[in-house]
Amino acid sequence: MSRPRRAARRVRLARADLIVSAAYLSLAVLVLSGQWRHTDRGYLIKSGQDQTMWEWFFAVTAHNVAHLENPLGTMLQNYPDGVNMMANTAMFGVGVPLTPVTLLFGPTVTFVLVLTLGLFGTAFAWYWLFSRELVASKFAAAAGGLFCGFAPAMISHANAHPNFVVLALLPLIALQLIRMTRACGARHKRGEAERSLWSALRLPALAPRTLPERSAGQIRHSFTLGLLVALQIALGEEPLLIFALSFGVFALVYYLHTPRAGLRALLAITPTVLLAALITVALTEIPLWWQFFGPQSYRSIDHGPMNNDLEALFQFPSESLGGLVSHGQNVAINATEENSYFGWPLWIVVTVAAVLMWRERAVRAAATVTVAFTVLSLGATLMIGHRNTGIALPWQRLENVPLLNSVLESRFTMAAIPAIALILTLATQRALDYWKVSATDWRPLALFGALAFALLPLTPTILPTVQRAPTPAFFADGTVRRYVSHGSVVVTPPPTPPDARALRWQADSGFEFPLAGGYFVGPTGTSKKGRYGPDDRPTASLLLKAQQSNKIPVVDDAARAQALADLRYWRADVMVLPPTDNSDTLRLTVDQLIGFPATYVDGVWLWDVRDLVGPRDPA
Template identity: 35%
Template sequence: MTAVAPAEAQPSEPAAVDRPATRPWRRRLPVDAAMALGSLALALWITHDIWADPVNHTIGNNSGDHAFFEWLLGYGSWVVTHGADPFYADVLNNPLGVNLAVNTSITVYALAFAPITMAFGPSVSFVAILTLNLACGAFAWYWLLTRHIAVHPAAAVLAGLFGGFAPGYISHANGHLNWSAAWVAPVLLCRVLTLRTPGRWLRNGLILGVLVAIAFSVAAEGLFFTALACGVFLGTWALHPAGRAEARAALPTLLAALGVAAVTAAALLAYPLWLHFAGPQSFKGTGFRQSVHAEDLLAYVAWPARSLAGAFGMAGDFAPNPTEETSFFGLPLVLVVIGALVLLRRGATPGRRATLTALAVTAGLFTLLSFGPRVKLGNEVTDIPLPYALLGKVPLFDAALPARLALVVTGVVTVVLGLLAHRLIADPPKAWARVAGAAALVLALLPIAPIPLLYAQRAPVPQFITEGTWRRYVADGTALAPLPLTSDDFPDGQRWQAIALADAGRREAFHLPAGYFLGPGGRDEKGRIGAPERPTTVVFGRAAKTGRVPAITNGHRANARADLAYWNVSTVILADQVSGAFYPVNHGAVFETATLLWGPPTRVQDVWLWNVA
């Protein structure tokens, strides 16, 4: 997630940024095509177990986020067919709705893939986007390295495959359509590196502004980190003695283009930005503890779970959950990158040294910040403060998770690997040194080679939902309450609503109480996961988790009546099978609890139904 801007290149070094490439496009085309197809093939292999049955297979490590992003895709179809607000959904968390601008709403994806979602369902759109995220990330890094840094195509292929399928992106592929979008950083960097082109400040600024708006809707946190990385890298490079003159010469054009980009992005994002910071159901901070979601000191030298090393039982358990292994390079790769930064400086021109210095500073700073507000060692948070403690309450930083800053370091490693491989290919050292360099790359990269994502079987979607039978029992504008009440623990109800929303032939979709999303109501006036719990939510949650049926009293019944009225629920259902995100659902306890509250249910197709209107 950083840029390279050398000024003086020796024949053995990659050419300067934004200078014409030496290889005609016809000669590059076969390599470009092979890289694109190879990246897509690798992405399909990693996701093939989800492709095998998209509806019934879920991400094994993160079924809750999987269902959440499917819901976003279903809602995108609803926006297209019904003209709903793309940034605020009133069909979820009835009656308050959900502010999607402050959530990871992937709005551009949801709208662009709406035709696929309506034709094949949100489950297919989900796995298609996940696959393309990884494949396009690898190709985008390859494109940046060949077009803007002009490294040897073979070196760019190697580095691009690392950049797109790095441990952090494979980890986030466990359900995150925002953070698995590895293409965001290199695409933005390609455009940033063109901003200094004389005479094109208006065109380049407009293009960057549009891309910033797209990136905001796909991965706002990633956009923020990429902007920080660009500022640190370019600032360091411009302050280096070898870069000052070139920086001063490019500054007027760069500032003009940035101004155009800022105005363009602000115009496109005015409404979602207002919703994000000041709209209804917005909040400050995050519902996650930053000290927990920070990199462990051992994480950088550990190997990831979904890797070749992990398959042989050598993975390190130093992440808060399987979706946040954001560094996990392994000790060999860390040593190779440090050695490469030292090696590449030998005999380098002053301009190249400025670039390498900026790379090292960017990597060092973001590594330090990724450790969070306090040192964490062996999964134990200590009392030793770190610089991030000063940033934790600063706007934007207060809503970020520091561990994810390690993805900036992944970008630096990608560029360094490209430069190192280019040196070994284009300026071969002595034979023994070339063999040693190639062996070091193999030993560093082979253990972290990715393996397919884990999957799990999830409960089938009831025919009551897929065949639209629910319309005969749920009045327009009222809510349907699946049991247990929908949350991050029990995401099935949200997945069912996604299917109803994607059905363009329906005049109306049922509303859903509660749900899985980020909203206000957390501790210290920060955000929280889902809506604040109501008594009925707690009763069914405990029954589902523990299997114990509570002694239902008139007080429970009164609370249930009040909660159903608040949610405007007309119908309650319990499917024959319900999936839990973290543990099995005790179906019998949920059924008995509901029967004690509302009496015997009616059997309709494959669900139990209570008419509570």
């Protein structure tokens, strides 16, 4: 065939892929269209303060790259202790490549772009896996990919958590492992055939001739797998851990009825996987060392019970057509952690499909993963409608295992998403096969009706956005530079996870100053336990209490001395009171703590404390 005809043939073969990818991308844009329409001041209201945090991550990564500074840690937040960026899932895998976008268009554009490409990419990657390794029908594969990319948990995390939305590398890792296993199996069969042939001819086997080819193939597979895992580490380690556990369970059950074949496959791919692990370590050893042993590192984080309520498994997600009609009792951890919410119709359809196709090994493995990880997501004791039944569950024995103890247990249901998608994909393929045999067969129509019954209520709606207040002119216009001399800005009260607006103001100023406090994960005390936000300073706690109660606290000499000590700890240059709740109470409180009244400059009240704190080291 001529080159133009070969190109035309490729286009025809890829037509389905193009149609599917266009559909996924259109749906992703639609879901986030509210944010896309207002990239200047739009804010995903259900993100809490997480959107501000992620925008700051992307902005500070671009700032560090542009200024050739170390991106793994920064002193711009939580001054003077700083923040370990690797321990905060800063997503360097997208933050660094998208630095030009962030510098040109701002971190909000980067944030919504990452979320959009994450939904689209995750759906298309699973579609690619299903269409190449599981089923012949592109339509069946597209249905499975659609569920993987736009499942309730994915839409919920699209409000605030790019690290749980950009999951496209996980199916590619699975695809690589599947092909490695298949290649090992093919080599084993060829070896058996060669040995049988040469034994029949009573000639020595010539297997050594294949060693160079085999070694080259193993190295190629190892490098690909190692690179994919390293890239996923740069995107998010918690999703990788959940995926690795679920894939291991899937493989174990898949080979359960043929243990010899499973053991042979495991032994065959082990050298290739070990080499891939070495490649991954070589690519990530410096970032991982920084994460676990560098400045402001921590060993684990105590997040308390974060399990799914049993009712959440059967309800419809809030951002869906079903949720608009029947949203049920609110039993989610928060709006960004609706990690189950599959809806009762889907469970009925998946259960019936799994029973009807139980003979298929992939279905048995997928069903086991679904049940096992759903049970794990329920936590240590069973909760039903916010009521603790006291019934002990398997997570009780695992919640103190290193690495697992930092995972939010409700997120384990995300392992069920591709498993459920696999069952739906195989069921759709079987229905299409019936349809090919007989156009009047009732079973395909029944299945498609069941799919519509299960999936239509889960159709995502547009994520709601609001307009956030503009950055105070004091920061946006650069006035802050006149008040900073190698020290920090102390916002009143200092930023914390419940109110992290100051991070955006700092980014809008061009990172002209470091901030006391902030929204991040860092160690507390000397225990190496992680916590959200900085260690509590007495003055920060006093100001926060005054704001919440709207009452000026008693300010004595001890409180003034403590305020001076805290300002020296923060190496403060200026205290700033922007427009906020109960600002008059805060202003009068700081006046008494500092000993002189505030000055109103460019939309904020400020106290220049450089003379009060004294000289400092320019470093």
